[in-house]
Amino acid sequence: MQYEGFLKLCGFSEDDITKEKPRIDKAFEKAGIGPEDISRGEERVKKYFDIELPSIRKMLGIWIKEFADMTLAKEDGKTVVYPIYPSISQFGISLMMASEDLYVTTPEVLIDVVMGAIFDKINPILETAEQNGLGPGLAHCSLLQARLGSIVKGIAPMPDLTMTTGFYCDQAPKTDELLHELYGVPNIFINRSMDPNWDEWPDITERQVRFFGEEVRNSIKQFGEITGFKLTEEAFREGFRENAKRWFAFQDIQNLMRNEPQPISQNDLSTLTFYMLISPTRRFIKEGPEALQLLYKDVKDRVDRGVGVVEKGAPRITYELPSFTDPSFTYMIEKELGISIPTTVITWLTPRELTRDERFKDRCERIALGMLRRGIFHSAIGRADYYREVAEAWNLDGVIYNYLFSCRPVCLSAQIVKKYVERELGIPVLALEYDLYDSRDYSAEQVRTRVETFAEMLKVRKAAKA
Numbered sequence: 001m002q003y004e005g006f007l008k009l010c011g012f013s014e015d016d017i018t019k020e021k022p023r024i025d026k027a028f029e030k031a032g033i034g035p036e037d038i039s040r041g042e043e044r045v046k047k048y049f050d051i052e053l054p055s056i057r058k059m060l061g062i063w064i065k066e067f068a069d070m071t072l073a074k075e076d077g078k079t080v081v082y083p084i085y086p087s088i089s090q091f092g093i094s095l096m097m098a099s100e101d102l103y104v105t106t107p108e109v110l111i112d113v114v115m116g117a118i119f120d121k122i123n124p125i126l127e128t129a130e131q132n133g134l135g136p137g138l139a140h141c142s143l144l145q146a147r148l149g150s151i152v153k154g155i156a157p158m159p160d161l162t163m164t165t166g167f168y169c170d171q172a173p174k175t176d177e178l179l180h181e182l183y184g185v186p187n188i189f190i191n192r193s194m195d196p197n198w199d200e201w202p203d204i205t206e207r208q209v210r211f212f213g214e215e216v217r218n219s220i221k222q223f224g225e226i227t228g229f230k231l232t233e234e235a236f237r238e239g240f241r242e243n244a245k246r247w248f249a250f251q252d253i254q255n256l257m258r259n260e261p262q263p264i265s266q267n268d269l270s271t272l273t274f275y276m277l278i279s280p281t282r283r284f285i286k287e288g289p290e291a292l293q294l295l296y297k298d299v300k301d302r303v304d305r306g307v308g309v310v311e312k313g314a315p316r317i318t319y320e321l322p323s324f325t326d327p328s329f330t331y332m333i334e335k336e337l338g339i340s341i342p343t344t345v346i347t348w349l350t351p352r353e354l355t356r357d358e359r360f361k362d363r364c365e366r367i368a369l370g371m372l373r374r375g376i377f378h379s380a381i382g383r384a385d386y387y388r389e390v391a392e393a394w395n396l397d398g399v400i401y402n403y404l405f406s407c408r409p410v411c412l413s414a415q416i417v418k419k420y421v422e423r424e425l426g427i428p429v430l431a432l433e434y435d436l437y438d439s440r441d442y443s444a445e446q447v448r449t450r451v452e453t454f455a456e457m458l459k460v461r462k463a464a465k466a
Contacts, residue, residue, distance in 0.1 A: 011057030027068035048327035055295035078103035092280030094239025107156035108147035116325025125149035142438035212368030261308025315458035384420035
């Protein structure tokens with residue numbers, strides 16, 4: 001199958017094509033990606049991602065190469081370990097540092113972006129999961145369906161180990177338990193539930209950090225026992241360093257988004273860049289620093305020239321995150337309705353998150369503290385206050401809280417977030433039932449009327465203030 005034109009759109013040089021295409025051929029065959037899918041992928045890449053920027057083409061290329069690496073990991077003789085999303089990024093990278101013979105990633109994120117956002121071919125994977133334990137109509141998370149379905153279909157190879165976190169998602173442990181029961185895959189469970197007392201926020205109690213940290217520490221021991229690879233202090237330290245480098249580089253880019261007009265789309269900043277940042281991937285470890293440096297240069301050039309994806313002075317909002325599989329939602333808000341999304345709630349690091357707490361020097365406890373300081377992982381009131389903090393710090397005109405019916409931490413706090421932000425800041429909040437991972441029931445067109453009405457109201461309010 002000839003698709004060199006598609007690869008060039010994704011930043012591949014002639015040398016890259018010669019080197020990587022045989023592997024990509026095998027990966028695409030496993031995934032069932034044929035000529036029609038390539039044509040559709042070309043159309044979607046041109047429409048939804050800013051491929052005039054060299055950095056965005058490079059990011060697309062990293063996704064394609066990492067997708068091939070995942071699909072062929074067992075053929076490459078790797079021991080395959082799948083942490084689950086939302087992952088602890090520095091922990092996943094540290095595990096990767098334990099050995100070149102390990103392949104570590106969150107397959108559901110790779111599957112959603114490549115098979116969903118790029119090729120619009122996610123539905124057969126979701127349907128496979130629905131036929132193998134995560135049935136339709138039962139509020140199963142569609143991201144977890146991508147995890148299970150891709151493994152059952154053989155796109156993501158059967159793992160040698162899964163690692164499940166319970167600090168946020170209560171469905172994830174049951175999905176990996178299903179993999180264990182069906183296929184005998186061993187699983188490590190890192191426990192911690194979102195149950196702090198509301199009056200504790202924004203303080204993080206020592207007992208929470210110590211418990212969560214001990215769970216991480218125990219998981220390292222189990223990881224070594226199951227895989228035979230030891231996570232040394234040196235590998236742990238290197239994982240922290242690599243993670244920090246990329247996070248701070250990303251924050252430098254995000255701070256450029258404060259400028260008007262908004263220089264690039266959230267499809268480029270979040271879908272292609274942030275989702276790679278939070279999913280441990282060896283390609284991004286190797287190629288990410290150069291890609292992020294190039295993206296900073298591209299965005300800075302846009303800022304200096306006053307070029308953007310929306311008009312200067314457009315109303316500014318935040319939302320949870322762009323869809324992992326369907327970039328048309330963000331495209332509708334930015335390009336068709338003319339609303340700026342300079343930041344999302346999850347991608348911005350607050351000053352609180354960057355402050356050290358000298359009580360906790362152990363790396364495992366520092367991981368725990370970092371996660372708990374993110375209000376979105378703390379409690380319902382923590383999530384609401386995190387939205388308030390982002391909206392205030394970025395001087396936003398409104399908020400869209402696009403929540404998933406199938407995700408209890410997100411869904412249950414929808415009205416709490418709406419009432420809290422409107423009361424504290426006096427800006428409107430649209431609580432919008434949506435699905436970040438599955439557009440079969442919640443496509444951009446299906447929610448367009450509500451978003452369009454909200455956008456018009458924001459424009460009227462902003463004009464009145466002016």
